[in-house]
Amino acid sequence: APRRFGVADRGRPGDKWLADTVRWAWRTRILVHLGIDLRLRLRQAAEDEAVRVFAANLRDLLLAAPAGTRATMGLDPGFRTGVKVAVVDATGKVAATETIYPHVPQNKWDASLATLARLAKEHGVELVAIGNGTASRETDRLAADLIGRHPELGLTKVMVSEAGASVYSASAFASQELPGLDVSLRGAVSIARRLQDPLAELVKIDPKSIGVGQYQHDLSEVKLSRSLDAVVEDCVNGVGVDVNTASAPLLSRVSGISSGLADNIVAHRDANGPFRSRKALKDVARLGPKAYEQCAGFLRIRGGDDPLDGSSVHPEAYPVVRAMAKRTGSEVAALIGNTGVLRSLRPEEFVDDSFGLPTVTDILRELEKPGRDPRPAFRxxxxxxxxxxxGDLAPGMILEGVVTNVAAFGAFVDVGVHQDGLVHVSAMSRTFVKDPRDVVKPGDIVRVKVLEVDIPRKRISLTLRLDDEASASPRREPRENRRGGTPRPRREASAPAAGGAMADALRRAGLVRPEGRR
Incomplete structure (x- = not known):
């Protein structure tokens, strides 16, 4: 720095003082502030990226494929405390609950099968949702035995993430929604409902409790909450809400509806029966013209007085649809879903001062498939x-699994062994992958190959490239198995890197040496 600004010792009386002053200013003032500023920028970039990843994963989870209106049995697995069973009907209403003890120490396998078969037959169960926590694989085997012994029931079993189910069980809303049910049984109800409709059930849980992010606890609480709340609202509005079946937490995520107004809608529905039209929403206390204008297009009324109330067409645009029906000489009900007639209409002929060409085009597209769900088909x-x-895994195995989380460094996949395996970003494709979400997203069903299994550290390395070679030294057994001695205590490595978001960003920038280097 002194040389850059022409500060040098040329024998003048003040040269040494000036050079010392410049060095002192650089060392104690400028360099310190530069370091703080650089670290602050790196932390900000890392935090923004972590929030983006969390929000993107939450969006994928909320928009996961719904099983639909089918009677479902939820199983919340456990050993000593038993497996909690809850049967919900097609609308999500609790029909029956039980606790069975098929596993150790009680081992009442046959009695448990008999109970499950009886419940399934009595309530016309089609799906069995199994929580993926402790004893999930043993409970999955119980469900498989049930299906094998009773093929006439036509059951399908599905492993479901139970992340956040315990949070919901102990919440005030769960107490209000399921007042006569034990806390332990509420989890089974949540597991069953989130298979029927993930979006409708997961909105009852604080998004941060679902756990689909990275460096979650290092992030700004305000920034993360604001981002996740926006994602939930976008997902709810994008899918639409059936106002006659939606819970208050789901309704409160609709644009223009506050939590208090959502409670009023539910109370009005309970007191007066199902809404027959969108206009009837104006009778709800505190639902004024402005709130109605904001929320009406996102609320659906299926089988109501007006067929347009079951679509995403806003009531303000109903005159445009009626003009279309008049032009074709048919009723509105006959126009909806009539692709041939709708495609014969020219959008520009219905443009006016209130509705432009893009809006009219969207109306025509919606009328072709009214109330369509943007979420994928269930599988x-x-x-x-x-x-x-x-311990059952071996390098070279090819397995089917479900993507549970996607981070900047790769994706975690549940292959049914109580421990998610990691597909590193470098093992996702033959081409360069900038963002793992370009390849997979949470909820995707993928085929993976086991590369390496580290049993002591409970780490599973997977690849999406099925022709990759597995590790030559596949399984790392515990040290007592290899040498006959007691393993030396070792510090468990954190994933993906110690120190949180800022340390990871600094490490990538080369400002912090990796652990173990001197």
Missing amino acids: TASFKDGVEKI
């Missing part, structure tokens, strides 16, 4: 028989 993953714990 299930099949876990391999005999692979129930991490």
